[in-house]
Amino acid sequence: MAESISSGGSIMVIAAHAGDAENMAAATVLKHTRAGHAATIVHMTLGEAGHPSMPPDVYAEQRKREAQESARLMGAQAIWLPYPDGRLPATDEVKFQVCDLIRREKPTLILTHWKGSIHRDHVATYEIVREAIFYAGLPALQRELPAHRVCGIYFSENWEDMDGWRADVYLDVTEIWDDYLKVLRSHELMRGGISTFRYYDYYEALGTLRGCLGGFQKAVALMVSPGAWVRKLEHLPGLEPALPA
Numbered sequence: 001m002a003e004s005i006s007s008g009g010s011i012m013v014i015a016a017h018a019g020d021a022e023n024m025a026a027a028t029v030l031k032h033t034r035a036g037h038a039a040t041i042v043h044m045t046l047g048e049a050g051h052p053s054m055p056p057d058v059y060a061e062q063r064k065r066e067a068q069e070s071a072r073l074m075g076a077q078a079i080w081l082p083y084p085d086g087r088l089p090a091t092d093e094v095k096f097q098v099c100d101l102i103r104r105e106k107p108t109l110i111l112t113h114w115k116g117s118i119h120r121d122h123v124a125t126y127e128i129v130r131e132a133i134f135y136a137g138l139p140a141l142q143r144e145l146p147a148h149r150v151c152g153i154y155f156s157e158n159w160e161d162m163d164g165w166r167a168d169v170y171l172d173v174t175e176i177w178d179d180y181l182k183v184l185r186s187h188e189l190m191r192g193g194i195s196t197f198r199y200y201d202y203y204e205a206l207g208t209l210r211g212c213l214g215g216f217q218k219a220v221a222l223m224v225s226p227g228a229w230v231r232k233l234e235h236l237p238g239l240e241p242a243l244p245a
């Protein structure tokens, strides 16, 4: 586990399979760990069932090494939970386990999957995280550690989670972009040869696409929680009453 010098804030990424957190959030994590914030990566499963020829128990060991190396590159700590790839249960037991992790690590912000996904484990992670955040912040819920209220949740862009996802925030990640690509290359899945999906090409191009739309050289886009963009105003912008002279 790499040490991070916290300057106060911290990010937690909670993703379904080793590799998801990296492709959808490593650039955001790198930007903030370089600024002195702490980061924790939680892999709900290792994604060990995804190899076409390697047995899951053997591939799981490779995925642990890859997750550890990518965490080192991000300046983050990595945690993986003991759930099976493809069968992540969205039960109260799992939600309380994630609640306890949130209470222990006290993240300022959490990044996770959007629910409009083609993968059941991603949908399950969305549900687990939403409820774990609620449980973590509930003082009346007695657990070993006291309640911790998370300031915000963001849904990262992931090629499998695009049904109903929208880009609400563009974040400039130009300075750390090359290091983001190094994180991607630390996973065989991203380099190619395991899946027919061109992970590396997709996420490399996505940084440019989001950069073009966001007005930066390279950018990532994030979706905010539904309702978080609601503004409560006394007057519409530009039509405020004039200040007294």
Ligand SMILES: [Zn+2]
Pocket: 016, 017, 020, 119, 122
């Ligand atoms: Zn996944």
